[in-house]
Amino acid sequence: MSKDKTPTIPEDETGVPTVGLSRRELLAGTALTAAAVTTTGLPLSTAEAATTIIVQEPALVPGGGYQYGEVLPILPPKQAPITEPDWRKVPQPANFKVRPPKGAPNVLLVLLDQVSYSDPSTFGGSTKFPTPDKLAAEGLTYTNFHVNSLCSPSRTALLTGRNQHQNSQAAVVDGATSYPGDTGMRPKSVAPIAEILRQWGYCTSMFGKSHETPPWETSVSGPFDRWPARQGFEKFYGFIGGEKSLFRPYLVDGTTELGVPRAENYHFSVDMTDKAIAWVRATRALTPDRPFFMYYAAAGAHPPHTPPKEWLNKYNGQFDKGWDKLREEILERQIEMGLMPPGTKLAENPPEIAKWDTLSADAKKVLARQMEVYAGYCEHTDREIGRLIQAVEDLGELDNTVVIYIAGDNGGTAIGGLNGTFNEWSNLNSAPEDIPYLLTRLAEYGGPNSYPNYSVAWAMAGSTPATWCINACQGGGQNQGMVIRWPKGFQSKGEIRKQYTHLIDIGPTILEAAGIPEPKWVNGVEQIPIAGTSISYSFDAPTAADRHTVQYNECSGNRSMYKDGWLACVMHRAPWEDHPRVDDYAKDTWELYHVAEDFGQAVNLADKNPEKLKELQDLFHEEAIKFGVYPMDDRSFERLNATNAGRPDIMAGRTEMTLYAGMTGMAENVFIDTLSRSFVITADIEVPKGGADGVILSQGGLFGGWSLYIKEGKPKFAYNWLAREYYYIEGTEELPEGKVTLVHDFSYDGDGLHKGGTGRLFINGKQVGEGRIDKTQGAVYSLAGETADVGMDAYSPVCDDYDPWDNAFKGTINVIKVKHKEA
Known part of the structure; x- marks a missing residue:
């Protein structure tokens, strides 16, 4: 410059x-x-x-x-x-x-995770959400609010005011490619709103889930540029990946990795709220002259659906009626509440979603329980948000705080598939769980020994009056509810606003509320202009004409184009499908809806109005070029492999990794690949007088993984297949005192993913054990949810053969090498 x-x-x-x-x-x-x-x-x-x-x-x-x-x-x-x-x-x-300018308000931005549009009572749902109910009575309810159809694209759009591809977040960051709009690396020309507010003197913080940091930048080596603590949030407490166990999470404070909290009856939603309350109290005590900006990114209701024990049974029996009846009841309430106009129609579910009355008694029992647990989880999450807001009110700060409550980031989840899952990682490893199996685990469903996810049919029901869910660029994949309360900013109370609004509108709304101009240069880099539009024009003008009139959406080839009350859209690959429906985007079948009159997208007008459809198709092409959407990548699980996707990988080309004592918390993307392959672990250790005990090296945890450890002086290797089958290989001899070379040699059967193999144990070159592992997880252990750890099994234990907390190796680890046998 x-x-x-x-x-x-x-x-x-x-x-x-x-x-x-x-x-x-x-x-x-x-x-x-x-x-x-x-x-x-x-x-x-x-x-x-x-x-x-x-x-x-x-x-x-x-x-x-x-x-x-x-x-x-x-x-x-x-x-x-x-x-x-x-x-x-x-x-x-x-x-x-x-x-900031005199009178600039505090800002509390709340985002729930994978909650469907009409799940909350605020939007006609059967699940109690007292916090947005109260905020709506004292503020405004936006019923025509929209999100992107995946987590990372939605979150980065919310925090910057720019479209997903401008942030280079076409998909979840774990599946990034090397295409310009899909690298997973937000460019420096897109400064987050938090960074702008920070430089104007706001106290800034983030609590909860961040799913925007590229996985190859999440190790101790950094770089940390794209961690929340370096993106404008001076305080960050939560987790970097897409999801975590809520009972034993892998947490970060700033850029420092923390151990698993060991408090009795620990639950992350409670913990993050406690930390958020403590932070806001401290900043008000120390710097009352500086307003605060807090981003509360709840873990709920993203899988695993695991509320505290006392919330597991709050909704017992309330979903025995099934999803078809639930949808009818929700729409009836929406019309009564004025959220939807009389005559609104229900969209038909996709044919894959069975009618409730056709299901077996066992299926109904399993599926109803899934929704009961999910609803309890949602209400508990909202209770914690209410506790935070009450703390702000107790400080006398609430009326000078803009509270923005967004009920979900991308629609309900589809990873549970048609049956739902007891362990979410089953579906991701091509091992779906059937109803008879789920019935055997029903007593544990939602508890600390489960990692559950409901049937996609419940996500569809939560999209009423529309259908669809996450990954879809129509209906429940992009519709969401939003409530805003700011008594010092507008006079209206308890009113509904139906103007078209989007996540990218939140950033400019916050800046306008604070009286802060949109920066053109930040930290020496010229900025891409904010794409969103402030919604303040609608605060005290219920009939004001829409100002956000054009918006595209794209996800894995699914796409839509909105303009002036019309929506053209394509289902290129359904959320539960591994492959696209056609191999050429030009062969896709487009749909057309007049959403200004048909919010649920029940009546497809593509055949009746081809001119309007063609107009929106052409507009999508223009917007796609303008915002960097092309090329669209419609691959599914293949994108989890960094080589296939073409993204950076700090393990790229590595066939051997050397590890040392103290190296813990290594997520799957920063540890050498042990999936669907033969490998050898060689550990040079020292056994103290009296013998050794504990874990030498582990990867994964309670819901899948492996562990090499010593028990009663003898080596053992445990393999946990999706918390469904456990395999143990035990050495017949004890380790001698002094320096020892311990080896576990695994020979994979080959011929594709998820196969078995044979493991052998060696002490100082002598074979002391051998055994079969009939099944392995070939695609993923848990991404960032669990880790690889030297000298212990951190977070949750792979097996119950040792103490879940105190399992550290009682000896000395000099060096460990993990090597692919093919090398």
């Missing part, structure tokens, strides 16, 4: 900066200007005011062409060189601060 483009602080004729306080006020220390009043209305101390320059109100920079804030950071004024050596003769220079 040239020097004439760099904003500077205006100076008076004496060379003293004139923003905030005059030279006379600085020297005299007897007067306060408006700029020296904090956003809470508390004046600065006289001493601080006398020695402080505060940039608080955006103002044009003479000759620069920018407002303050359009170039960040706002730099302090240049000081002339000091030539006087004696401090007694040199007036003390003024300090420099940047603060």
Whole structure:
């Protein structure tokens, strides 16, 4: 950027900066200007005011062409060189601060995970959501709000105000490719709203789930540029990956990996809320002059559907009626509540979704239980959000806080498939669970020994009056509910707004509420303009014309184009399908809906109005080029393999990995591949006098993985196949005292994924054990949910053959090598 483009602080004729306080006020220390009043209305101390320059109100920079804030950071004024050596003769220079405009509100942004549009009671659902119910009564309900159809694209759009491909997040970050709109690496030309607010003096924090960091950047080696703590959130507490066990999560504080919390009856939703409340209390106590921005990204209701024990049975019997009747009841309530107009029709479910009345008694028992647990999980998640909001109110800050509550990020989940799962990783490893098996695990469903996910049919029901779910660019894959409360920002209360709105509108709305301009340069990088539109125009104008009139959506070849109340869309690959329905995008069958009159997309008008369909198809092509959508990648699980996808991989080409003591918390993407292949583990260890015990090396956990460990002095290898089958190979001899080389050699049967193999144990070159492992997980253990760990089995245990907490190796690990046998 040239020097004439760099904003500077205006100076008076004496060379003293004139923003905030005059030279006379600085020297005299007897007067306060408006700029020296904090956003809470508390004046600065006289001493601080006398020695402080505060940039608080955006103002044009003479000759620069920018407002303050359009170039960040706002730099302090240049000081002339000091030539006087004696401090007694040199007036003390003024300090420099940047603060948001007077009256800028706090912002609490809440996002739930994989909750469907009409699950909450606020939007006609059968699940109690008292928090948005109360916020809606005191604020505004937006019924025509929209999201992207996958997690990472939605979250990055929410936090930046730009479309998913501008953020280079076409799909979940774990499946990134090397195409420009799909690298998983948000460019520096897209500054997050949190970074903008931080540079204006907001206290910023994030609690919960972040699923935007590229998996190859999640190791101790970094880089940490795209971790939340380096994306504008000065405080981050939660997890980096897509999901975690809520009872034994792998957590991060800032960029520091934490051990598993060992509190009795621990649950992450409670923990993250406790941490959020503690943070907001501390910042109000220490810096009441600085408003806060908190992003509360709930883990609920993403799988695993595991609420605390006392919430498991709150909805017993309430879903025995099934999903067909549930949809009818929801639509009836939506019409009564004024959310949908009379005459609204239910969209037909896809043919794969069975009619409830055709199911067996066992199937109904299993499937109803899945929804009972899910509903309890949802209500508990909302209870925790309500607890946070109550804490803000107790501090006297709620009325000066913009509370934005978004009930879900991408529609209900489909990974459970048609039957649902007891262990979600079963479906991802091509080992679906049938109803008879699920029935045997029903007593444990939703508890700490399960990792469950409901049937996709419940996600469809939660999309009423539409159908579809995650991955779909229509219906429940993009419809969502949103509530906003801000008594100091608008007069309307308890009203419904039906203007078309989208995730990308939230960022500019926050900036407008704070009185902060959209920056054009941030940290030396010119910015891509924000794509969203502030929704403030609708706050006190219920019939205002829509300002967001055009919006595309794309996910794995599924795509849609919205314009002025019309939606054209394509189902290229259904959420539960491994492969696209056609091998050429030109062969896709498009649908057309007049969503301004048919919100549920029940009546396909493609044949009746081909001109409108062609208009929207052409517009999608234009928008796709404009925002970097092309090429569209319709692969499914193949994208989980970094080589196939063409993304960076710190293990790329590695056939051997050397490990040392203390290396724990290695997620699947930063550990050498042990899936569907032969490999050898060689551990050089030292056995103390009296013998050794504990885990030497493990990968995965309670719901799938393996562990090499010592028990009663003898080596053992355990393989956990999806928490369904366990295989043990046990050595017949004890390890001798002193230096020992312990080897586990696994020979894979080959011929595709998920096959078995033979394992052998060696002590100092002598074979001491052998056994069969009939089944292996060939695609994934748990991505980022569980880890590989040297010297222990951290987070959740692979097997129950050792203590789940105190299983560290009692000896010395010098070095461990894991090597592919083919090398």
